[in-house]
Amino acid sequence: MNTVKQYTNGEVTVIWRPDRCCHSGNCWQGLPRVFNPKRHPWINLTAAATPDIIKQVECCPSSALTYHVVL
Numbered sequence: 001m002n003t004v005k006q007y008t009n010g011e012v013t014v015i016w017r018p019d020r021c022c023h024s025g026n027c028w029q030g031l032p033r034v035f036n037p038k039r040h041p042w043i044n045l046t047a048a049a050t051p052d053i054i055k056q057v058e059c060c061p062s063s064a065l066t067y068h069v070v071l
């Protein structure tokens, strides 16, 4: 079974599918306050503004990170 984890700040929900990650490093190099693989949990959506989080998630080349806006 493939793991799927979700994180939310009440404005955006980020979905993390580790099996899809190609370890490009885009996320933790681009927005390390939010994406930090040395921290647990490694995604902290309170550390940046929602538009910046969305912009970074859209740079994930493997779709390991996706999002939906919380309505």
Ligand code: SF4
Residues within 6 Å of the ligand: 020, 021, 022, 023, 024, 025, 026, 027, 028, 059, 060, 061, 062, 063, 064, 065
């Ligand atoms: S940007 Fe996507 S593919 Fe690259 S390390 Fe982050 S989650 Fe993995």
